[in-house]
Amino acid sequence: MAQNIHKSALLISSLLLLFLTLPQPSTSESYATRISLLQFMESLSETFPPHSNWGWNDTSDPCREWAGVLCDSDGRVVVVGLPKLDLAGTLDFKPLCRIQSLRRLDLTDNEISGPIPSEVANCTSLTHLMLGGNRLQGLLPGSISSLTNLEWVDVSNNRLVGPIPSGFGTMSNVTAFFAQNNQISGKIPGEMSFTSLREFNVSRNQLAGTIPRGFYNFPASGFVGNPGLCGQPLLIACAPSPSPAAAPAISDGW
Numbered sequence: 001m002a003q004n005i006h007k008s009a010l011l012i013s014s015l016l017l018l019f020l021t022l023p024q025p026s027t028s029e030s031y032a033t034r035i036s037l038l039q040f041m042e043s044l045s046e047t048f049p050p051h052s053n054w055g056w057n058d059t060s061d062p063c064r065e066w067a068g069v070l071c072d073s074d075g076r077v078v079v080v081g082l083p084k085l086d087l088a089g090t091l092d093f094k095p096l097c098r099i100q101s102l103r104r105l106d107l108t109d110n111e112i113s114g115p116i117p118s119e120v121a122n123c124t125s126l127t128h129l130m131l132g133g134n135r136l137q138g139l140l141p142g143s144i145s146s147l148t149n150l151e152w153v154d155v156s157n158n159r160l161v162g163p164i165p166s167g168f169g170t171m172s173n174v175t176a177f178f179a180q181n182n183q184i185s186g187k188i189p190g191e192m193s194f195t196s197l198r199e200f201n202v203s204r205n206q207l208a209g210t211i212p213r214g215f216y217n218f219p220a221s222g223f224v225g226n227p228g229l230c231g232q233p234l235l236i237a238c239a240p241s242p243s244p245a246a247a248p249a250i251s252d253g254w
Helices: 002-021 025-044 118-122 142-146 166-170
Strands: 069-071 077-081 104-106 128-130 135-139 152-154 159-162 176-178 183-186 199-201 206-210 228-230
Touching: 025 077, 118 142, 142 166
Parallel strands: 077 104, 104 128, 128 152, 135 159, 152 176, 159 183, 176 199, 183 206, 206 228
Antiparallel strands: 069 077
16 A cells, blocks of 8 residues: 555656656746847847847847836736837848737847838837838838727838828827828828827928818928928918819801
């Protein structure tokens, strides 16, 4: 009897030791997050790692030892904030958006170039997208409009061209939209009237046409510097629409 109890105790101890030596799910997830962040940083920096004292490596804890990374109480990465660090690479959202807990991305005032990839739409928990003050080029991707949690968009002071995507009008949670000092052209979409919008600036671009009625209560400073833009709140009247051509008169001889 005592021998059987001893054997059972040994078996339980062996199973417990085996369980403790197995990799735990949280460790695997943490490692995957580190690798995703490192891949994202690799595209941002011409020299990698950019600075050894940043702590960015595959053996340290991002929540405790990585510069510019903040985590929630469950140890999930929610903020990547790397402003004013002379980062001079390009954006690669494929690895970054694997981190589904990410809410805020701040890369303002760096030297980042290239386009804003459409894969940004895969960062589905993102509430703040802050890319102002870089050298970003190309179109403003319409895929941003699929980020339903987005509250703050800053793409100002870049080299973006093309129109404002009409789908941006569906972003009901956006409170601030900054796109000043680019080369954005076309009209401000008429359906672009974010219900929660409090701040809006598209000044010093190449926009034209009539400012939609939903923006009449915003300050004029958010619209100045667009040579073809008219209507409230600017003190620039829009030209009247041309009258339809008169129908040709019918002769009595007919």
